[in-house]
Amino acid sequence: MSADNQQERLDGSWISGFTDGEGCFHISINRISGMKLGWQVLPEFRIVQHEKDEAVLYKIKDYFGFGDVKINRTDEHGTRKEFRTRGLENLNKIIKFFNENPLQTSKKKDFKIFSEVINLMNNKKHLSKEGLDEIAKLISKMNRKPNLKYLESSESIR
Numbered sequence: 001m002s003a004d005n006q007q008e009r010l011d012g013s014w015i016s017g018f019t020d021g022e023g024c025f026h027i028s029i030n031r032i033s034g035m036k037l038g039w040q041v042l043p044e045f046r047i048v049q050h051e052k053d054e055a056v057l058y059k060i061k062d063y064f065g066f067g068d069v070k071i072n073r074t075d076e077h078g079t080r081k082e083f084r085t086r087g088l089e090n091l092n093k094i095i096k097f098f099n100e101n102p103l104q105t106s107k108k109k110d111f112k113i114f115s116e117v118i119n120l121m122n123n124k125k126h127l128s129k130e131g132l133d134e135i136a137k138l139i140s141k142m143n144r145k146p147n148l149k150y151l152e153s154s155e156s157i158r
Contacts, residue, residue, distance in 0.1 A: 012101035025114035
């Protein structure tokens with residue numbers, strides 16, 4: 001491989017460091033009437049960049065071989081794009097990746113909680129009221145507070 005091509009490739013340590021600065025492990029619990037319990041757990045991993053740097057998001061997508069690059073938001077400062085991945089199969093791969101390429105900042109706390117929630121979901125715990133309550137309590141400890149409508153509703157166990 002030529003030197004130019006090697007410089008274009010990302011490695012795991014670089015992605016881990018970039019995630020420390022720009023990434024987010026996010027989990028929301030949304031009211032969905034069609035779900036058995038009326039709630040859906042939606043975990044996702046994302047990295048947001050201004051559209052002028054969206055090429056790096058496509059490189060990250062290529063590195064993992066899954067995920068999407070989409071508009072995150074547009075405001076007076078321009079458009080932000082995000083690399084985002086959802087779904088247990090891909091999120092399990094993300095967890096494996098960060099276990100092999102550890103985060104170095106306080107973001108590792110959110111990653112640990114995220115990993116616990118994915119493990120609970122792998123074991124179908126999110127499909128029971130008790131499991132949903134456990135997940136809601138875990139994500140309430142993450143840096144960026146999720147939509148806490150579930151914890152605030154009378155349907156959750158306090």
